[in-house]
Amino acid sequence: MRSFDYRRADSLAAAREGLGEAAQIIAGGTNLLDLMKLQVMTPKQLLDINRVPGLREITETENGLKIGALVSNSDLAADPRIRSDYPVLARAILAGASGQIRNKATTGGNFLQRTRCPYFYDTSMACNKRQPGSSCTAIGGISRMTAILGVSEHCIAAHPSDMAVAMRALDARLDVADATGDVRQVGMDELYCLPGERPDIETTLAPDDIITAVHLPQKQSGAVHVYRKVRDRASYAFALVSVAAIVTRREQRIATAALAFGGIGSRPWRNSEVDEMLAGEVPGEPLFAAAADRLLAEARTEEGNAFKTRLTRRTMISVLREATGLEPASVGTDRVEESAA
Amino acid sequence: MKTELTVNGVSRDLDLDPRVTLLDALRHHLHMTGTKKGCDHGQCGACTVLVNGRRINSCLTLAVMHEGDQVETVESLGSPEAPNPLQEAFISCDGFQCGYCTPGQLMSATAMLEEAKEGWPSHVSESLSNPGTLSDAEIAERMSGNLCRCSAYPGIRQAIARTQGDAGGKS
Ligand SMILES: Cc1cc2nc3c(=O)[nH]c(=O)nc-3n(C[C@H](O)[C@H](O)[C@H](O)COP(=O)(O)OP(=O)(O)OC[C@H]3O[C@@H](n4cnc5c(N)ncnc54)[C@H](O)[C@@H]3O)c2cc1C
Ligand code: FES
Numbered sequence: 099m100r101s102f103d104y105r106r107a108d109s110l111a112a113a114r115e116g117l118g119e120a121a122q123i124i125a126g127g128t129n130l131l132d133l134m135k136l137q138v139m140t141p142k143q144l145l146d147i148n149r150v151p152g153l154r155e156i157t158e159t160e161n162g163l164k165i166g167a168l169v170s171n172s173d174l175a176a177d178p179r180i181r182s183d184y185p186v187l188a189r190a191i192l193a194g195a196s197g198q199i200r201n202k203a204t205t206g207g208n209f210l211q212r213t214r215c216p217y218f219y220d221t222s223m224a225c226n227k228r229q230p231g232s233s234c235t236a237i238g239g240i241s242r243m244t245a246i247l248g249v250s251e252h253c254i255a256a257h258p259s260d261m262a263v264a265m266r267a268l269d270a271r272l273d274v275a276d277a278t279g280d281v282r283q284v285g286m287d288e289l290y291c292l293p294g295e296r297p298d299i300e301t302t303l304a305p306d307d308i309i310t311a312v313h314l315p316q317k318q319s320g321a322v323h324v325y326r327k328v329r330d331r332a333s334y335a336f337a338l339v340s341v342a343a344i345v346t347r348r349e350q351r352i353a354t355a356a357l358a359f360g361g362i363g364s365r366p367w368r369n370s371e372v373d374e375m376l377a378g379e380v381p382g383e384p385l386f387a388a389a390a391d392r393l394l395a396e397a398r399t400e401e402g403n404a405f406k407t408r409l410t411r412r413t414m415i416s417v418l419r420e421a422t423g424l425e426p427a428s429v430g431t432d433r434v435e436e437s438a439a
Numbered sequence: 440m441k442t443e444l445t446v447n448g449v450s451r452d453l454d455l456d457p458r459v460t461l462l463d464a465l466r467h468h469l470h471m472t473g474t475k476k477g478c479d480h481g482q483c484g485a486c487t488v489l490v491n492g493r494r495i496n497s498c499l500t501l502a503v504m505h506e507g508d509q510v511e512t513v514e515s516l517g518s519p520e521a522p523n524p525l526q527e528a529f530i531s532c533d534g535f536q537c538g539y540c541t542p543g544q545l546m547s548a549t550a551m552l553e554e555a556k557e558g559w560p561s562h563v564s565e566s567l568s569n570p571g572t573l574s575d576a577e578i579a580e581r582m583s584g585n586l587c588r589c590s591a592y593p594g595i596r597q598a599i600a601r602t603q604g605d606a607g608g609k610s
């Protein structure tokens with residue numbers, strides 16, 4: 099690890115001041131320290147925000163729930179309100195990492211974790227994300243863990259988060275404090291950039307922005323939530339493909355559908371056209387197949403990740419069958435019940 | 440950087456480079472070598488310790504971040520002469536071969552049993568609101584952050600299952 103100055107902020111104001119000269123925030127440290135040990139990331143200053151008060155609470159608001167940026171992944175998944183009203187989020191978090199890592203990982207840090215593309219991790223290989231302009235070794239290389247949607251000729255890295263996929267399906271919104279202390283809201287559809295020609299620019303946040311909280315909208319009684327993760331081993335592995343689905347029904351028809359995908363996109367993936375195709379329709383195989391066709395129409399594959407188009411299609415259709423009641427619910431499919439008044 | 444660490448209830452003053460992980464502080468600076476280093480990247484669980492009662496990978500955190508926290512290591516469990524119930528169960532169930540992963544397994548299981556008592560669900564729980572008792576599949580899933588190169592998994596799961604009725608496994 100390269101040496102760095104370590105500082106601790108005990109208030110948001112102190113954190114803002116400390117960030118000024120290109121310091122890097124450390125929250126759980128589970129991603130940042132891993133990358134610093136490999137010298138993939140070499141910050142000169144670390145600003146520890148763990149003692150900033152007020153960022154570890156989950157509170158009810160007029161419009162839903164507000165989750166502080168330092169709430170650990172474990173606490174979030176174990177919160178009774180998340181389990182009953184936002185089960186897709188609890189399931190997505192529990193499908194990721196290990197008990198130890200989830201205890202340390204924070205909500206804010208999880209959104210901003212970096213890709214698991216093996217070439218990003220290997221400093222002896224070219225990688226446009228790590229070293230802009232050096233080229234992309236994953237294209238034509240080992241690409242099992244890479245993306246097939248939203249990729250460019252400069253980068254095919256996948257966003258690795260499970261939590262962020264559920265947040266995308268839930269239309270979560272982030273509170274982001276800028277250097278002056280102003281807080282703005284950033285939607286999940288606005289947070290992440292496509293790689294394009296600058297895969298090193300991953301989000302729309304400025305280097306001195308601080309995520310302070312995440313907002314979830316009101317619960318939707320009667321909605322069926324599904325999180326399904328397909329991976330190379332049954333636990334403690336990143337997704338090859340994951341699907342988060344939130345579906346509501348009106349009589350025999352799908353009323354609304356929100357589908358988000360992990361493991362296949364350069365960012366937690368959602369395609370509003372897919373959701374719109376499903377809304378108002380009678381659930382069934384032809385509809386699901388057409389929706390999968392729509393999702394995968396722009397897929398760009400490599401030899402090593404071409405299997406993901408079929409895997410995504412099958413996983414998505416299987417999830418939709420359970421979400422619409424065509425098949426019985428398995429573990430990972432939960433219904434949001436009416437609140438006991 | 441001056442740092443005060445509280446390990447197994449004892450406060451220790453250290454002067455550390457901020458780069459020193461909690462794991463290296465324990466092993467190299469406090470010479471408490473019960474906690475093991477496997478991968479140094481959060482992938483194996485050999486370095487598991489408890490911080491304020493929660494299990495974490497001590498290789499993925501900096502010692503200086505833990506001033507004022509309560510750190511518990513395998514040295515806080517039983518001794519060879521008086522193993523605690525969980526350690527006892529590991530011995531009688533053949534929960535190890537070489538023993539390298541064992542301190543991490545013990546600390547992880549100690550905290551995992553508490554998590555289960557608090558009603559935390561896991562990835563394999565049928566019901567999120569009511570995960571029920573720890574089946575073999577539940578124990579396997581909840582312990583998946585601890586790898587064992589000797590593959591003593593059946594014995595490890597059995598030892599944990601045997602301890603789950605007891606008072607959490609701490610002496
Ligand atoms: C072995 C292993 C397996 C894993 N498996 C999975 C998995 O299956 N699924 C999955 O989703 N994840 C997995 N993870 C990743 C894990 O979820 C992330 O490491 C974790 O969520 C990052 O959170 P953190 O708080 O530790 O972030 P940190 O490492 O502290 O920070 C990550 C980044 O976010 C920035 N940051 C943190 N907080 C803020 C804030 N409030 N405002 C602005 N910037 C901030 C930091 O500067 C840094 O750039 C795994 C990790 C490991 C080590
Ligand atoms: S040494 Fe920490 S997880 Fe392997």
Ligand code: FES
Pocket residue numbers: 534535536537538539540541586587588589590591
């Ligand atoms: S007993 Fe040898 S690694 Fe687990």
